[in-house]
Amino acid sequence: MVEKQLNELIKESFPSLSPGQKKVAEFIKSHMDEGALHTAYQIGKRAGVSETTVIRLAYTLGFTGFSDLQEKIRKDWLEDKHSYTKEVSATAETSDENQLFERVIEHEKSILQQLLQQIRPEELSKTIDCIIRADRVYIGGFGSSYAAAYWLFYSLRQFRENIYLSSPNGFMPEEVSELSEHSIMMVFAFPRYRKETLKLVNLAKKQKATVVAITNRQLSPVGQLADITLTTEEHIESSHNSIASVISLLEVLMAGIQKEDKDRISRRQQKLEQLYADQGLFIE
Template sequence: MDKKTMSQMIKESYSSLSPGQRKAAEFIMEHADEAVLLTAFQVGRNAGVSETTVIRLAYALGFSGYSQMQDRIRKEWLAGKQVDYFEHDSSIENTAEENLFRRVIDQERKILRQLLDQVDEREIWKAIDALIRSDRVYVGGFGSSFAAAYWFYYTLKQIRGNVYISSPNGFLPEDVCDLTDQSAVVIFSFPRYRKEALKLASFAERQDSRIIAITDRQLSPIGQLAEVTLTTDELMDSGHHSAASVISLLEVLIAGIDERDHERAAKRQQELEILYAEQERFFE
């Protein structure tokens, strides 16, 4: 078995799973804290499928049987709990108001630690290479996801050309009709998931463009469709969505592009600085 997380393994096999196996997989990912203790029969009962279906899911994911799959689930769940344990400071028992800042920062630290543990470097570099080689990059982010999408669009535009972005409420056909099989489409999709993201992905698929998803989990609606899915809050059952984790992930992508395509990025930045100076855009 490789070092992929359960969610990555399920996502890669999802299209070939039977409807029953998908139900079992979704139950396991949404209730890992229960699945670590349940038998195959009990998982099946909770997911509304048979014990045999759960065992076949284990085989479909490349495990030798249910016990080996459950052992992987248990290890990932315990890893998340260890983060909770080491980050928790039980010595401070102040009022809720006094703890607010600490609680928020501690939560962000846990999410960033989880991001470091879950990230698949192969997928990161696959996304970086696609962003370097593409003839154009279209960035889509709708509703609350637009803020992170715009940050990425603006920063990416500093180091390469032909970068375009949607509006918060949708995208224009005129803006995406020139996408080709050499293009990359980066789609941001976080809860509550917007239907526009799926519409953009559907259009990108028709154009044979590479789809890169920036989302919270592998099995989010857009995560299931993308060629590369980069997640931020996987396994963090907190109900809290971290903007810091999203920006951190994007900074990794930008740094990777700058490293692998440094000459072109540096040339573009120099050209932009000349234009900025001519327009007296910034305080010096």
């Protein structure tokens, strides 16, 4: 069995943590280097809580004590540090404005490289299987997240039926109320996070639908609620989120669906091509 990373353990336990333990958890995720080296007292002081709260977090996450938790922090931190050494050097800023284009491209390359490192195949496989088996697929995205939501909506409509999409500014409760335990909701959420996203997810969970979040980090507001959370820029510090990483992740999902559900997709595309020809939609 694949050993879970600390950020996964934190995500699974996050809703049940006390306010103080949540502060410690978020501090450790954001400052793995300090968590790997500092004492429980020092971490508590930096997080604004007591040493006891840090120790209680360790027990809550399933460790035998703080030293056991810290050993896990060190292991994950060293692995991440090794994975992203090239990324940091590749994205180093330069003051030469003539190299703006090169800097942007290098930054996007580093994001995609990081995406490759953080993707967990089992989570992708689970998402692909849920999409294929679902009776309905509802896709939600508001504001700037709507662009990626529409891309997935249009692409999935080429593969199968019963695909639904929110509007950029809201959703129809009647459509969401038709979801069930056999349905899946794909929801996109990137800063600045919209309140409608949480309303949509909570309504879907009441319908017992599987919720998959595509977001920038595991502990984003929607990431904490989702059954499956796929992240795009967990370790990237940037003033905006890259659409390249989001679309690349979706391309991986689409390729997996096409591989696993090729017979139904073939029938669907033949039907659509006949419809397009009858309507004369394309210049050929």
